[in-house]
Amino acid sequence: MTDALSWTFFARSVHEVAPDLIGVTLLVDGAGGPIVEVEAYDPTDPASHAFRGRTPRNAVMFGPPGHAYVYRSYGIHWCLNLVCEEEGTAAAVLLRALEPTHGLDRMRDRRRLADVRLLAAGPGRLCEALGVTGEHDGLALDLPPFVLLPRTAEPEIVAAPRIGITRAAERPWRYVLNGSRYLSRGVPRA
DNA sequence: CAGTGGATGCTCT
DNA sequence: GAGCATCCACTGT
Numbered sequence: 064m065t066d067a068l069s070w071t072f073f074a075r076s077v078h079e080v081a082p083d084l085i086g087v088t089l090l091v092d093g094a095g096g097p098i099v100e101v102e103a104y105d106p107t108d109p110a111s112h113a114f115r116g117r118t119p120r121n122a123v124m125f126g127p128p129g130h131a132y133v134y135r136s137y138g139i140h141w142c143l144n145l146v147c148e149e150e151g152t153a154a155a156v157l158l159r160a161l162e163p164t165h166g167l168d169r170m171r172d173r174r175r176l177a178d179v180r181l182l183a184a185g186p187g188r189l190c191e192a193l194g195v196t197g198e199h200d201g202l203a204l205d206l207p208p209f210v211l212l213p214r215t216a217e218p219e220i221v222a223a224p225r226i227g228i229t230r231a232a233e234r235p236w237r238y239v240l241n242g243s244r245y246l247s248r249g250v251p252r253a
Numbered sequence: 254c255a256g257t258g259g260a261t262g263c264t265c266t
Numbered sequence: 267g268a269g270c271a272t273c274c275a276c277t278g279t
Contacts, residue, residue, distance in 0.1 A: 102271070110271070112264095120264060137272045138262035144271090157271060187272050227271055247272095 068211040070129030077147040077154035082238045086214030091193040094166025099240040100159040109230040113153035124153040133200040140187030162245040185247040
C-alpha cells in the first residue's frame with residue numbers, strides 16, 4: 064500500500080492541484096476508486112460559492128487546505144470539494160466522477176443501481192455512492208473515513224469548460240482522464 | 254439520441 | 267423570492 068497524500072499536496076494553486084487529482088484514488092470508509100473528473104474553483108471566480116465572501120455555508124473553503132467542503136445541491140444531492148491553497152484563500156476542487164473499484168457492493172446498494180458506469184459519474188452520484196453527506200463537511204482528508212492514495216502512473220488529462228454553471232462558464236477548468244468511461248458527461252469536440 | 258420539467262432544501266438578495 | 271457547481275423520468279424523434 065502506498066503512502067497517503069499529505070496536506071502539502073493541497074497547499075498549492077488550485078489550478079495545479081485539480082489536474083494532479085486525476086488518477087488519485089479516493090476512498091471513504093473503503094469505498095471509491097481513482098478520480099477521473101474534477102473542476103477547479105478559484106477566488107477570482109464568479110461561479111465559486113466563495114466569490115462573494117465568507118458565509119456559514121462556505122466557511123470551510125476559507126479554512127486550511129486538505130479538508131472536505133460538502134454542500135447540498137438543488138436541495139437533494141451532496142457535492143464534495145477538496146479545499147486547496149492556504150487558509151483564507153477560498154479555493155477548492157469539486158470532485159465530479161471516479162471509477163468505482165473499491166466497495167462495489169456497498170456503492171451499488173447506496174445507489175440502488177447495478178451499472179458500474181453510472182455509480183459515481185457525477186458529483187451527486189459520487190457522494191451518494193461513497194456515502195458522503197453534510198456530516199463530512201470540514202473533515203480532514205488525511206484522517207478516517209477519508210483515504211487518498213497517490214496515482215501510480217501519469218494519466219493523460221484533458222481540460223474542458225465546466226458543467227452546470229452560468230457565470231464564467233467559458234473558463235476551461237474541468238479536468239478529465241482522457242477516454243475514461245466513467246465521466247459525468249463527454250468532453251466537447253474541438 | 255435530444256429536449257423538457259419536476260423534485261426538493263437551503264442560501265443569499 | 268430567486269436561483270442554484272444535479273439527477274431522473276418522461277416525451278418525441
